[in-house]
Amino acid sequence: MPRNPIDYAGAVGRIDLATAGKLGDRFAVQPKIDGAYCRIVLDGEGRIERLISRSGREFGERQVADLIGCRIGTAGAELVGEIEGHTEVGCAMAARRGYQILHLFDALRVDGRDLAGEPYQARRDALWRMQIAAADGDVDRHWTEDATGRAHDLESGRFRQRIPRGWRRAEIVPQVAAARADLLWAEHVASGDAEGLVVVALDAPIGRRNAKRKIKLVEHIDAACVAHAAGVAVMIWDGRTFTVGCRKGVEMRAGGLYEVGHEGFYESGTPRFPRLVRERLDIVDLAAWRAARAS
Numbered sequence: 001m002p003r004n005p006i007d008y009a010g011a012v013g014r015i016d017l018a019t020a021g022k023l024g025d026r027f028a029v030q031p032k033i034d035g036a037y038c039r040i041v042l043d044g045e046g047r048i049e050r051l052i053s054r055s056g057r058e059f060g061e062r063q064v065a066d067l068i069g070c071r072i073g074t075a076g077a078e079l080v081g082e083i084e085g086h087t088e089v090g091c092a093m094a095a096r097r098g099y100q101i102l103h104l105f106d107a108l109r110v111d112g113r114d115l116a117g118e119p120y121q122a123r124r125d126a127l128w129r130m131q132i133a134a135a136d137g138d139v140d141r142h143w144t145e146d147a148t149g150r151a152h153d154l155e156s157g158r159f160r161q162r163i164p165r166g167w168r169r170a171e172i173v174p175q176v177a178a179a180r181a182d183l184l185w186a187e188h189v190a191s192g193d194a195e196g197l198v199v200v201a202l203d204a205p206i207g208r209r210n211a212k213r214k215i216k217l218v219e220h221i222d223a224a225c226v227a228h229a230a231g232v233a234v235m236i237w238d239g240r241t242f243t244v245g246c247r248k249g250v251e252m253r254a255g256g257l258y259e260v261g262h263e264g265f266y267e268s269g270t271p272r273f274p275r276l277v278r279e280r281l282d283i284v285d286l287a288a289w290r291a292a293r294a295s
Contacts (some may be wrong), residue, residue, distance in 0.1 A: 007116070010037050011105040011212040020181045020199045020215055023188060027201055028048055029196040031194035032214060033103040034093075035082035042077045042103060042172075046134055054237065059083070066163070072170040073110070073130045074078060080106035087121045091275065099163045102170040104131075105198070106206070120211065121202040132234060134167040175200075181215070190264040195263065216263050221271060222280055223260045230253040233276070235260065242271050247276040256280075 011032070020029060036053065043049040048070050051059045061068075064083065064227040073079065081274060082106040084094040094100045107115050176184050181197060188194040196216035204211035223237035231246045235258070246252055257280040262271030 004124055007039075007206070009036075009039075009108065009206045009212075010212045012142070013210065014214045015199055015213040015215055017181055017185055017215050020178055020197070020213075020294040023178040023199065025084075025177065025179075026203055028175050029178055029181045029184050030173045030175045030198045030200065031184060031188035032196040032198045032216070033084075033173060034087050034195040035084050035103065036087065038081060038083045038102070040072075040077075040079040040081060040104075041106070042073050042075065042079070044075045046070060046073045046075050046077065052178075064100070065168060067102065070165050070169045071134060072167050073134050076112065077110045077130055077223045078108040079104055079170075080108060080236060081173075082088070089108070090129070097267055099169075101135070101168075101220065103173050104170050105173045108206075116206045118205060119203045120200050120205075123206075124172075131167055131170070137149045151286045168200075185215070200241070218261055218263060221260050221262065225252055225254055225258060227254055233258075235274070238269065240268070242270040242274060243261070245278055250276050250279055255270060255277075 021025070036059075038054075038059065039052040040048060041052065048067050051067065052065045055205045063085065066084070075193055079102075081102045083102055084100045085091050087126060104127060106120075107127040107130070109115060112129050113126070115123045116124055122261050174184075177196040178199060181199070184197060189196055196214055199215060201208070201211050220235050223242075225234040226234040226236050226241065228234065228246060233244050235244055237243055237260070250258070252258075259277040259280055260271060260274050261277050262274045264272045264278045266272055
């Protein structure tokens, strides 16, 4: 039976770093790669046939054309991962490397075996076994090198980039015990390589409550409201303007000061995923506050 295209195998809900580190050996943590969630369908040769978004729609050809046809696994497998190139950080990662890759973190079907109802540890084991099998018949290299070290296409002989077409286009995300969550945070999140961590319950099937939870960077700024209408407010912070959805129970006033939670900053300097927390009624003298910010 064909799988529901909107089955979701990503993280739902949140947990903080300190709590995650105390969960015990039934849990593990992984870096949360900054990209676009996708389901990867392989053909009868283990090559990428379709890349499907969380909404159930296929990614456009211009977005993923270079990934289609890469042999990353075994026949008929269905995998889950993050595709680079669809967020600011993802685009930068692909640009630095010169090509996109997929960051695999789950498996729905491998070697004809439906894995959705199996524990996460079994799904991850199947993912590794599949990649080892794909690497055994390595088809990554589609070029030869001349005496000067320049790459030539095997078929046409023309100069070409060294872009693999096999299993190296799909990396399995690293994983460590939950007790080492703080170390993984320092290595991947604090350094800017990931947008957070994901805590996985090793004994949980897909969709079980608390099977996967996010640990994300949450910071706060104080921003002034410039205008608001139809549930959206225009805010200004540090000379930069951004929008945020209005929150029930928080009265918006043009000129008012508000605490805004966010998950880091875009390269433009505007907050990432901003959300209203509260009005800063504790700051009475707004002019003095602005003067202190400017000094």
